[in-house]
Amino acid sequence: MSTSLVTAPLRAAAFRLSRPSSFAKTSIQLRQRSVSCRVSRGSSSHRDSNSFAIVTNAAITPAHAWPRTASVSTTIRLATSPPSSSASDPPKPAIYQPPTTGLISHLPSAFIPYAELIRLDKPTGTYYLFLPCLFSTLLAAPLATPIASASTVVTTSALFFLGALIMRGAGCTINDLWDRNLDPHVERTRLRPIARGAVSVQQAIPFLGAQLLAGLGVLLSLPTQCLWYGIPSLLLVTTYPLAKRVTNYPQFILGLTFSWGAFMGFPALGIDLLAPENLHLTLSAGCLYASCVAWTVVYDMIYAYQDIRDDVAAGIKSIALAQQAQAKAFLSAVAVLQVGLLAGAGVFAGAGPVFFVGSCGGAAATLAYMIRTVDLHSVQDCWRWFKNGAWVTGGAITVGLLGEYWVRCEQLGEMERTLIDE
Template sequence: MSTDDTSIHEPSKTQQNPEPDAYQSPKEGLLSYLPGRVVPYAELMRLERPAGYFTFYFPHLYGTLYAALRLSSPPPFAQIVRLNLIFVVGSVFLRGAACTWNDIIDAPFDRQVARCRHRAIARGAVTPVAGFAFTLVQTTLGLGLLTRLPPLCGLYAFPLALLMAIYPFAKRFTAYPQIVLGFSLALGQQVGAAAVGIDPLSDNSPRALYAMASLYASNVLCAIIVDAVYSHQDLQDDMELGLKSIATAWQDLTKPLLWLLALSQVLVLAAVGVLLDLGWGYFSPTVLCTAFVLGKMIQKVKLDEPASCAWWFRHSIYLTGLTQASGLLMTYLARRPAGFS
C-alpha cells in the first residue's frame, strides 16, 4: 500500500524515476534476501511496505488503551503489551490476506495501471488459484490468533474480515470505497477493547458509548484521509478504466474535502477527551499534535505527483498513529498499577 522509501524528506520531481517496462527482481531491501520463488508471495503480502501493516494495527492499539482507561482498575502493563504483540502478528497476516485478495480481484485492472502492472498476480508470477489459496492460509493464521483472545473478539473480527473482502469491489460501484475501508479497519478498535474486557456495545455508561463511537469515527476518518491521498497516485489510470474513488470524484477539489475531514477527526478526538474527562496528557499529543500532522500533510502534499502522495501517505500513517496513541498511552500509564506485571 506504500513505497519502501525511508527518507525523511519528501522526494523531489527529479527523484521520481519512471517504472521500467519489464519487471525487475528486487536488488535491495528485505525482498532481495528471499529465495526467488518466495518473492512473489512476499510481494503479495507487501512485506517490503510496512506502513500498511500499521493501518491494521493502530486501531487495535487504540482499543486496548481505551478499554484500559475505562476499567475501574486499569490492567497491568504486561497484559497490554501481550495483547498488542498478538495484534502485531495478526496484522501481518490479515493485511497480507487483504492485499492478496485485492490483487486477485484487481488483476485485470492492475495490468493496465502503471504503478500496479508488476504486481505478482498481474504479471503472472502467481496464479489466481494459488493467490486464493494463499489468502485462505493467511486468513486462517490471522483469525487463528483469536484463540489467544476472549471469544468476544470474534464478534468484531469477523465483520472486519467481511468488509475487507468486500472492499475491492466497492471501487466499481461507489466513488467512496475509502468509507468501506475505513469502517473495516476501525473495527480493530472494537477487537482491541474486547480483548481487554470491555464490550463496546454493552457499556452501561452513555458517555463511554459516545466516547467509543467518537474514537471509532476518528479511525474511519483517518483511513479515509490517508487513502484519499493514496488514491491520487492512480488518478489518470483510474479515470481511463472507469474505477471510482475520492480522487476521481473530487479531483482538484480533494484538498478542501481533506481539510473538512481532518477538522472532523480532530473534533471527534477532542470529544473522546471531554467525554472521558481526560486531561492535557491526552489533549496535547492526541488532539493538538494530530491536528498539526494532518494540517501539515494536507498543506504540503502534491496530489498531482504520485511520489508526493506515496510519501505523505506512508509518513502520515506513522505520525498520526503515534500522536493518537501517545495521549491514550500517557493517560493509561498515569493510572495503571505500579510495575510491569
C-alpha cells in the same frame, strides 16, 4: 525525389518566415499520403506507402544575414501517431526486476511473489491497520477493572500487530484477485504478482485460505469475546475491493474496514461494550472508530492521487477524481471531523488534559501541516506523505494516549498509597 527538390521549397518558406524578430528554431513538416517515396543517402533508404514526414530544424536568422551558399539540413523519418490509452487496450509490457534490497530479497526466489502479494516489502498498510487497534487498547487500558498492567498492554498490542500483518496480507490477496484484470492497466500496479502472472488464481486462493486460518489463530489467542467482534470485519475485508467499481468514495469503505480495530481493544481487555452499564464506553469506541474512518479517508485520498490518471483510463472510481476540484478543502473538512470525533472519544471515556493536548492537538497539528504541504500532483510526494503519515499523525495520537494511561496509572498508585497510609 532528389534532395534539392525537397530543400528548395523549405528554404523559400524559411526566408518568408525570417524577420528581425526571427524565431530561434522552426520545425516544418510536410506530409504526403498514398505516395511511396524513397530518399537514399549512402546505402540507407526509408520507405512508407502511407505517409512520410520531412522534419527540418534550422537556425533562422534575418534574411540579409544568410550567406548565398546557406543550406538547410533535412532529416526524413516516418510519421506515426501513438494510440490513445483506454481500459480496453492491451496491458503495457511488464519488465519485472526481482528485488535486490530489503527483507524479501533474502527469500528463496519461489517465495518472493507471495511475499510481494502480501506487500511484505511495503509495510505501511500494516501500520495503518494496526494503529486503530493500538488506539483502542490504550484508551481502554485505564478503564479496565482492574486497570490493565503495562505487560498486558504490550502483549495485547503485539497480538494485534501480528493479526494486522496477517489480515492486511489477506486483504491484499483478495484485492489483487478482484483486480487482476484492472491492475495490468495501471502503471503502479501492473507488476503485482497476479497481474504479471507470477502467481495464478489457482495458487492465490489456497494461499488466501492459509492466511485466513492464521488470522483466526491470532483472534483465538485473545479473549473469546473478541471473536464475535472480529468476525464481522471479514465481510468488509472481502467486499472492499468491489467498492471502487460502484462508488466514487471507496476510501470510505476502506475506512470502515481498516478502522475495525478501534472496537477490538475494549473486549481484549475485558470490557463488554454491549453491557448497558458501559454505554458511555460504547459511545467512546464508536467515536474512536468514526475518527479512524475519517483519518483513512484523508490518507487514502492522498494515496489515490498517485493513480489518478491511470484510474481514468481504467474506469476505476476514486475520491481523488470526485473531489479533484476542491481536494485540499475536502481534506481539511474531513481532518476537522476526524479530530472532533477523536475528542468525542476522549469525552465519553473521561480522558484528561494529556489526551486532549497530546492526541487531539497532535493530530490537528500534523494533519494541518500535511494537507498544507503535500503536492497532490507529485506521485513521489503523495507516497511520501502516505508512508510517513502513519507515524506522524498516528504517532501523535499514540503519544497522547500513552501519556493519559501513564497519568491514570500514577493517580491510581497515589490513591492506593493514600489508602495504605490511612
